[in-house]
Amino acid sequence: MRLRDVLAGEAGEALLARVYTDLLVPSFPPSELVSLDSLRQGLAAGSTVVTVAVDDGPGRPPAAAASGGVTPVDGTPVGVAVGDWSPASGVLLLSYLAVSATRRSGGVGSRLMGAVTGAWQERFRPCLTVAEVEHPAAHDADALRGDPVARLRFYARHRARALDLPYFQPAIDPQAGRVYGFLLIVLACHDGCRGRRPDTVAPDPVRRFLAEYLLSTEGALGADPAAAALWRAVER
Secondary structure (H helix, E strand, O other): EEEEEEOOOHHHHHHHHHHHHHHHHHHOHHHHHOOHHHHHHHHHHHHHHHHHHOOOOOOOOOOOOOHHHHOOOOEEEEEEEEEEOOOOOOOEEEEEEEEHHOOOOOHHHHHHHHHHHOOHHHHOOOOEEEEEEOOOOOOEEEEEOOOOHHHHHHHHHHOOOOOOOOOOOOOOOOOOOOEEOEEEEEEEHHHEEEOOOOEEOOOHHHHHHHHHHHHHHOOOOOHHHHHHHHHHHOOO
């Protein structure tokens, strides 16, 4: 198994489409998943990174690039990590981490997390790296989409910590609306983002990240009770 980043444009189109169809769509409900076109746009802008775990099979070497510079889909994608970088806030969001149902608990997720906390940090130099995770009290286990309890245990093994926020996923799909019952967890925190007290993070990067996220998805910071509670918790 090897890791490779999806290239922007035609060179990575086949792999991106396959990863989206085979890994992301089965792993996330429509209300939590951005469109394939949105991923294309993020890759083209350089703000999105898609790292894929590819299984070449026993004794099978990686395929060579096709003529014209188009990279073929060599091997089988068995896992993917999607990240979105916000230069304005200095926060990197692990938007999606998905592993094929037949390959879970086999080390694929850990290999991808190694890229998130390694190569991605070198590439973007984020102050804070976070992820959105379903809260087990609000979301049930699913044969295809996985178990929220097991997912939290996985992130805990990688030293993730949950922020004390009443977090929800903003409405990435206006028709579906927000998705409540989420945790915002910290995967990496560099010195510039540490809080004044031990085991805390500075509020400013979180505030900027949430403001940008809400404005880009919902068009407003939100004055409803859920948004107000979130902003109060950030200030706290």
